[in-house]
Structure formats: C-alpha cells, structure tokens
Amino acid sequence: MRTAVIIPAFDEADALPAVLADLAAHVPDHEVIVVDDGSTDGTHLVAVAGGATCLRLPFNLGIGGALRLGFRHAVREGYDRAYQFDADGQHDATQIPTLLAALDDADMVIGSRFATDRGYRVGRSRGVAMALLRRLVGAISGQRFTDTSSGFRAFRRPVLEFFATEYPMEYMESVEALVLAVRHGFTVHEVPVTMRDRSAGTASNRNLRLVYHFVRLLIVLLAGGPGGRSRRTGRKGTSR
C-alpha cells in the first residue's frame, strides 16, 4: 500500500523543516508531497532539502487549490491513499497511525480536535462559527461531525480521484469538501486526535474576511454546493 502525505505550503519555509523531520521520523515510508502555493520565501528549496517532492504553483491559489493539485499528482502517481498534513506544525505526526487505521472502514477520515476534550482551544467568535457549521453540516450530511474544518484528513484512492477534479478552492474549503464527499456517497468517519498550536507562520483569519467567507460558505452549503447538478453540467466545457 503506497501512501502519500500532501502538504499545502504557502510561505512556510520557517516551519516546514521541523514538519518534514517529524514525518521522516514517524512515517519514513510515506512519500511526502509539498505543494508550494506560490511562496516567495524559498519554501520549495526547504521542501526539496527536506527530502520531499515539491510541486510549485505559479501563483497563490489557496489551500484548496494547492490540495487539488496534490490530489491530481497522487492519482497520477498511483497512490492508494493519501492524507493531508499542515505545513505550519499544527498537526502531530504521532497521530498519523490513528488516522490511517480508521481508513480501513471509511473512504475518508477526519482527525478531530474536539471529538474528545484534548485541550485544543479556540477563541469565542471562532467557537460560535464552528458550532454553527457543525450544526449545518450535521443537518446536511445526516452525520455528526465535531470538527468540520480540520485539515488533518486521510483519503482512499476513490476519494482522491473524485477530489482531483472536484475539490473546492475557496477559503474554509475543508467544510465544503466534507459535505461534498458525503453527498457523493463516500463513507466519512471521524477520529479524535491531538493537535498542537501553530508553531510558525500566521493563521489566516482576519475577522472581516472570516465573516465574509463564513457567509459564503453558508450560501454554498444551503444552495446545494458546487457538487450539485449545476457544477456537473457546467464542467462540460472546461479543459478537464
């Protein structure tokens, strides 16, 4: 079974070496794919120096855009499964076996910070927003997810193939992707994991922008999302 680690990275040259070292220590047999999302700080050099395969986007697409490229690459290279890992050191490599073990009975697994209380804290407004998303995703998917926006997720090949063309691009794309996968009939499970606080780099949530993206996300979820019929038919004319 060939496993790929997909790491979207935007200006993460400072945090990336530690992450790559962590992965090399805990999961040496996994192929690490860093998607350099238009960084200008030499992230790609750090990635290659750390032994990763690095694909470079010509400009910044955002996490969703970088991920889709990673999925496409993983599909092309014939990986059986892949998981997403943060470049900023938030995710803990010791939790990877837990995540992958759950992939035995599911097409997609989400590592949840909140499934059990393991000490991960978020601010109040962020907490409220997350609670609302939880409710909404729960209502749409008919399943209970405690951490809809987690970026620590594993996928089996069928999901990789699906996401290689359908992965959403906008900010907070993980929530959209979750709903998309459930709607498409994939089995999605959640496992409790621990995460660290972000070690370097800045989290990309300025408040007004967050509100805008939150509203956008609500509209996408309520309107049936890009996974609905409209997107399917609209895809016909494009180059994929």
Added chain:
Amino acid sequence: MTGQTHALLAGLTVVAVLVIIRLVRRGALKAKYSVLWLTVGLVLAVAASVPTLLDRLADRLGIWYQPTLFLLLAIGFLLLVAMHFSYELSRLEKRVRALAEELALLRGPVEVDAPRTPEPPEPGPIGRDRTDGEPDGRELA
C-alpha cells in the same frame, strides 16, 4: 427635455458609438462585448432622436416622474452587465486555476542542483538542471 439637453444627449451618443467602434477595430474590445455596448448606444440614439418616446412610455406605464423610467432602465441594465461580468469572472477563475495546476504538473517536481544544501551537489542528469530559484509569477501572487 429641452432642445439643448437633447443635442447634448445626441452628441454624447455619437461619441460613445464612435469610441466603441474604434476600440473594436483596434482589437482592444472583444466583439462580443461590443455588441452589448453598441446596443446601449442604439437605445440612447433612439431616445435622443425621438424626444417624446421616453415620456410617452413613462405615461403608459403610469410613471409619474418620467426621468425615473430612464434611471430604472439604466440601473437594470447595469445590474445585468455586472452579473454577466461576475459570471465571466467565475469562469475565468476556474480556468486560471486549472491552468496553474497544469503548469505545476508540466513543470514537474522541483529539482535543486545548485549548492544551496550543505551536501556537495551530485552531478545531475544532463539537460535537467532546473534550479527554479527565479521569482516567476511572483508579481501575480
């Protein structure tokens, strides 16, 4: 409307249509967009040459203050144009994303042969000395 405002409107219409035609001929405006703006020019021309047209139409529609009709039409039209542009933008964004991915895949994994790493550089295969250190596309980010 008075005769002077009429002459002004007619003059502006002529200028607008001429500018559009010039832009299209120079290739600065794609023909499909020119259709849009030429239609506007045409409507304006008709409104300018038949002074009572708008007023009569407003009366027929029960609009008490006639210029409102003009404003209503203008706003409606501008909204449609804005919507059309949003649509085009969405499509373009999708394509640009696909192109960026395609480029990254075509470019292949980054290979660093230059002695940036502490280890001495190994002799790489001929013709594959891609260092990728240049700030390509940075200005677009």
